[in-house]
Amino acid sequence: MSSFQFSSENEPEEIDSVTLTDNEGRTLECYVENALEAEDGTYILLMPVDIPVVILAWDGRSEEEDEDTNVVLLEDKVEIQEIFPDARAVLAELDLALSFTAFTLTVKGELPPIEDDGILNLELDTEEQPLDSEELQFLAGFYHKNQRYSVYTPLAPLLFLAKYDLLGQISLVSPDDQQMQPILEELLFDDTE
Structure with missing residues (x-):
């Protein structure tokens, strides 16, 4: 679910940003990166205005000892809300302001420079895409109730595919839908020109 303010003076290709809203009322400001007219x-291809981040929970002795370490990408909203104050506090030390926005956590501020030893290659094994790999930049680590957590930001931009329908409503569209693949490819290809 998303909300969008539309007036007849704004054509979709002239819109600079939109606000997405999730089912819980949280919002996410996004730039419109590209648009494609269809019947x-x-x-539209959207990118968050603020910097997306993820929180990982570590189970093991150290991040370097792969055989003794398991990492879990936190997606449970209840667990995120429980550790949110600690995550916000450690990021504030880096002059980054953490927000619990729609569809992703985000930070405002200037990221520290990328360092090779701060890059994590995370392989996610999901039902949709087995062993999907993503590179993440380390931002901060903290403990909550003897559990170790780390905050990372993806190196690749987080993009959303949405449809602005003829009634003036915006809704997110799954990029994994086979019918959306040609549209997504055209939006991505046009964006690189």
Whole structure:
């Protein structure tokens, strides 16, 4: 679910940003990176205004000892809310302001320079995409109730595919849908020109 303010003076290709809203009322400001007109509406490629981050929970002795370490990407909203104050505090020490926004956690501020020893190659084994790999930059680590957590930001931009329909409503569209693949490819290809 998303909300969007539309007036007849704004054509979809002239819109600079939109606000997505999730089912719990949290919002996420996004830039419109690209738009593609279609018969059933306009498809838009969105990128968050603020910097997306993820929180990882570590189970093991150290991040370097792969055989003794398991990492879990936190997605449970209840667990995120429980550790949120600690995560916000350690990021504030880096002059980064953490927000619990729609669809992702985000930070405002200037990221520290990328260092090779701070890069984590995370392999996610999901039902949709077995062994999908993502590179993450380390930002901060902390403990909560004897559990070790780390905050990372993805090195690749987080993009959302949305459809602006003929009634003026914006809704997120799954990029994994086979019918959306040609549209997504065209939006991505046009964006690189």
